[in-house]
Amino acid sequence: MYSKRQSKMENSDTEQDVVIKFMKGPLFTLIIDKAVERQTVQLLKKVTKLEEDIKLLREFNVDVIKLLCIEKEIAINLREIDLSFYDRFIKKCHDVHFKTKSKPSLDVIEEPKAKPKIVSVIEIKRFVMDCLLKIGVQNEKAKTFTNALVTADTRGITSHGLNRLEHYINHIKDNVCNPNADPTIMFESESTAVVCGNNGLGVVVSMFCVNLAIKKAEKTGIAMVVANGSNHFGINSYYTAYAADHGFIGLAFTNTSPIMVPTGAKQACFGTNPLSIAASAVNSDGVVIDFATTTVALGKIEVFKRKNQKIPIGWAFDEDGNLTDDAAVGVKVKRLTPVGGTESHKGTCLAIMVEILSGLLANSAYGPHIPVWGVKPFKLANIGHGFIVIDPRKFTPGFDKRLGDLLGYVRKLEPIDPKKPVEVPGDFERRAMKKIDDQGGIEYPESILNMIEKLVKDLGVKAPKFKS
Numbered sequence: 001m002y003s004k005r006q007s008k009m010e011n012s013d014t015e016q017d018v019v020i021k022f023m024k025g026p027l028f029t030l031i032i033d034k035a036v037e038r039q040t041v042q043l044l045k046k047v048t049k050l051e052e053d054i055k056l057l058r059e060f061n062v063d064v065i066k067l068l069c070i071e072k073e074i075a076i077n078l079r080e081i082d083l084s085f086y087d088r089f090i091k092k093c094h095d096v097h098f099k100t101k102s103k104p105s106l107d108v109i110e111e112p113k114a115k116p117k118i119v120s121v122i123e124i125k126r127f128v129m130d131c132l133l134k135i136g137v138q139n140e141k142a143k144t145f146t147n148a149l150v151t152a153d154t155r156g157i158t159s160h161g162l163n164r165l166e167h168y169i170n171h172i173k174d175n176v177c178n179p180n181a182d183p184t185i186m187f188e189s190e191s192t193a194v195v196c197g198n199n200g201l202g203v204v205v206s207m208f209c210v211n212l213a214i215k216k217a218e219k220t221g222i223a224m225v226v227a228n229g230s231n232h233f234g235i236n237s238y239y240t241a242y243a244a245d246h247g248f249i250g251l252a253f254t255n256t257s258p259i260m261v262p263t264g265a266k267q268a269c270f271g272t273n274p275l276s277i278a279a280s281a282v283n284s285d286g287v288v289i290d291f292a293t294t295t296v297a298l299g300k301i302e303v304f305k306r307k308n309q310k311i312p313i314g315w316a317f318d319e320d321g322n323l324t325d326d327a328a329v330g331v332k333v334k335r336l337t338p339v340g341g342t343e344s345h346k347g348t349c350l351a352i353m354v355e356i357l358s359g360l361l362a363n364s365a366y367g368p369h370i371p372v373w374g375v376k377p378f379k380l381a382n383i384g385h386g387f388i389v390i391d392p393r394k395f396t397p398g399f400d401k402r403l404g405d406l407l408g409y410v411r412k413l414e415p416i417d418p419k420k421p422v423e424v425p426g427d428f429e430r431r432a433m434k435k436i437d438d439q440g441g442i443e444y445p446e447s448i449l450n451m452i453e454k455l456v457k458d459l460g461v462k463a464p465k466f467k468s
């Protein structure tokens with residue numbers, strides 16, 4: 001990891017020519033050449049003051065993991081650095097400690113990327129279960145949560161699978177969420193219910209709600225169950241596809257932390273407020289519509305940030321209200337555009353619709369009153385969800401045939417690009433599932449592998465056994 005090094009300096013503090021080298025990796029490593037004289041090490045120690053004081057790096061909003069001091073090498077492993085970090089660090093070095101005529105120069109090199117690795121679905125579930133049990137989650141609840149989380153990855157929705165595991169674990173460890181709380185019914189009629197999640201796991205609360213809605217819809221043909229006092233529930237389609245697998249049409253809505261800037265506004269007010277509808281058709285076919293009402297889910301920008309990739313212009317704003325292509329800025333500032341972009345009002349309309357069908361009906365927190373997820377100090381979320389379950393058999397016969405016919409028709413439309421057949425919502429996920437079956441497991445990129453390694457160390461759980 002520390003093999004490529006290069007740094008120069010003259011002997012005195014005043015006439016140095018310092019190259020500060022960072023290695024961009026899963027952990028960002030500041031490298032000083034082994035051959036460099038003691039002074040550089042001392043200077044950088046002074047700059048970072050890590051041994052007595054990590055304030056300077058805190059100023060950069062950097063999570064300092066560790067300082068390694070091996071012989072004359074010094075390596076500061078940092079993570080979650082936003083892209084302007086290097087420049088600001090160098091300027092600070094210059095302003096504070098280097099009495100040079102010119103600023104130290106900067107060299108950022110890419111660490112060779114580790115290859116993605118494949119792990120079987122059973123094994124990754126075992127790993128997630130072990131993590132949850134280790135932090136005190138009861139077995140049944142851990143199982144329910146694990147199934148939902150890993151299902152996101154098996155369906156190719158990588159923004160909401162293992163990518164999010166650390167967030168959930170941190171919330172549980174910080175006692176922000178009570179993972180062992182049972183949801184309770186506050187009010188119910190034949191076809192409706194209001195559930196209190198008692199600050200439990202969003203997935204546990206939501207499975208309770210959707211099962212209750214199915215039970216009611218079996219009798220009444222349609223039922224709606226809403227929940228308050230809940231937490232982040234992962235992917236909406238976990239619940240709607242579950243209802244569809246039981247022969248119903250399922251709809252799911254949730255409000256989320258306010259990070260969407262409504263059309264024409266400067267501040268964020270709504271969450272990514274995702275919605276989903278799923279229904280089964282004949283011949284094991286079906287449709288699963290599931291998306292955020294922002295242009296993209298925040299998790300997708302997190303994936304770009306982890307990969308150090310730029311995001312397309314149009315997804316997120318920077319601090320000054322300008323559109324940005326910097327994924328790190330997108331994640332940090334948390335101001336996303338509504339679906340349809342800045343020139344359309346339709347995303348804003350959909351976000352309000354989702355609020356009506358989740359937070360407002362359930363009397364949970366709503367809109368700007370929801371705390372931002374994953375930002376310390378963590379606060380109680382009091383998220384609201386809504387689930388509608390419809391029994392198509394209680395309407396007109398043959399719904400599944402007509403749906404199958406419609407989906408088939410759409411798929412057979414002549415594509416613009418012959419190599420890209422027209423798909424219906426749910427086909428992408430089906431392709432992802434087939435790929436995982438064919439390759440014998442889920443492929444995780446370096447960023448997730450590092451997170452897994454960190455959890456193995458932090459929690460003392462057994463590392464997953466990888467296939468490759």
Ligand SMILES: NC(=O)c1ccc[n+]([C@@H]2O[C@H](COP(=O)([O-])OP(=O)(O)OC[C@H]3O[C@@H](n4cnc5c(N)ncnc54)[C@H](O)[C@@H]3O)[C@@H](O)[C@H]2O)c1
Pocket residue numbers: 157159160232233234235236237254255256272273274275276288289290291292293294295296297298299300423424425426427428429
């Ligand atoms: N719980 C939360 O707080 C929260 C917040 C935001 C998003 N999410 C989840 O994040 C996930 C991703 O959201 P997103 O907005 O990035 O979704 P997305 O933009 O990737 O859209 C996904 C939907 O589009 C369909 N689709 C994909 N390609 C298609 C094509 N060529 N033709 C027709 N349909 C196609 C998919 O089948 C799926 O229904 C969702 O599962 C959502 O529930 C959760």
